[in-house]
Amino acid sequence: MLTKVEARDQNGALLAFQLDDISSGFEVQEILGLDPVKATLSASSFALLDGGQFQSSRREARNIKLKIGLKPNYTFDSVRDLRSRLYGFFMPEVDVNLRFYDSDGQVGDIWGVVETCEAPLFVKEPQVDISIMCFKPDFVDQETVELSDTTTNDETEFLIDYSGTSPTGINFTLYVDRSIGDFTIYHRPPDGTIRSFQFEALLFDTDQVKISTLVGDKSAVLTRDGVDSYILRAVLPQSDWIQLKPGPNFLRVYVEGLSMPFDLSYTPRYGGL
Numbered sequence: 001m002l003t004k005v006e007a008r009d010q011n012g013a014l015l016a017f018q019l020d021d022i023s024s025g026f027e028v029q030e031i032l033g034l035d036p037v038k039a040t041l042s043a044s045s046f047a048l049l050d051g052g053q054f055q056s057s058r059r060e061a062r063n064i065k066l067k068i069g070l071k072p073n074y075t076f077d078s079v080r081d082l083r084s085r086l087y088g089f090f091m092p093e094v095d096v097n098l099r100f101y102d103s104d105g106q107v108g109d110i111w112g113v114v115e116t117c118e119a120p121l122f123v124k125e126p127q128v129d130i131s132i133m134c135f136k137p138d139f140v141d142q143e144t145v146e147l148s149d150t151t152t153n154d155e156t157e158f159l160i161d162y163s164g165t166s167p168t169g170i171n172f173t174l175y176v177d178r179s180i181g182d183f184t185i186y187h188r189p190p191d192g193t194i195r196s197f198q199f200e201a202l203l204f205d206t207d208q209v210k211i212s213t214l215v216g217d218k219s220a221v222l223t224r225d226g227v228d229s230y231i232l233r234a235v236l237p238q239s240d241w242i243q244l245k246p247g248p249n250f251l252r253v254y255v256e257g258l259s260m261p262f263d264l265s266y267t268p269r270y271g272g273l
Helices: 077-089
Strands: 002-008 014-018 026-033 039-044 055-057 062-070 097-103 105-120 128-132 139-141 145-150 158-162 171-177 179-189 195-203 207-212 219-224 227-230 247-256 261-266
Touching: 002 026, 014 062, 014 077, 062 105, 077 105, 077 128, 145 158, 195 207, 195 219
Parallel strands: none
Antiparallel strands: 002 014, 002 097, 026 062, 039 055, 062 128, 097 105, 105 128, 105 139, 145 261, 158 247, 171 207, 171 261, 179 195, 179 247, 207 219, 219 227
16 A cells, blocks of 8 residues: 655655645645556458457556645645645656655655646635656666676576566676677576577676666676777677566576676566556
8 A cells, every 4th residue: 555655856855745644734635547557559450360460569658647635734834835835846847756655665666747737726625636747657666686696608597586567677797707709698587488688799807798678778888997888789689688577587697618707686667556
């Protein structure tokens, strides 16, 4: 059950709403748009065949709507004071970060742009209706999961039991301790299909290779003698950019010869609260 919502503006200023406490003057009466968003499906139809052939899908933007009642104490805050405080965070076109807390301890962040902020003046029960468009629809966990391991020259895998409900990418750093010409990251998601990310470039002792498979922020960076350079050309075209799927994911990092260390991290994402 949700217990608190926090709003942060671009400067980091914070406005908190306790869902079971109206002493701040704000009563959160309704929050819409927290469930999984609609998916748009694409399919092709063929003559003389019933139905169609599924091609692809994509999820739409998330529209979060807040209905906040204004409950002034008239000693420190008036209705106008409360309304003005909300205007400071929810003026249309303004970027805002929302953070949701629930009684189980889960925390989810989402970023959006304020679409409307409506506050009728001539009503008996003053309230503000806010609409926020979140073009990246997932809620992002505040806890980043980090692990360290070593490469293998056989088929030994390690398990990542991914708790999120939406796929997420990884940040991977390989610490090179000898000359090598390539490495491969193999990924076996819950459906059992083996995917591979293949990297080919001449690497030397003390080099570091940093790979990000985050959607919208994919990259490959080589750090050599303290200097970073993009090396996306070293990623083979047929490579799969790894996305952890909900459930058990098995990975292995293959390098010929002796093992070398690497770090891996990911942030769980949730399609709904």
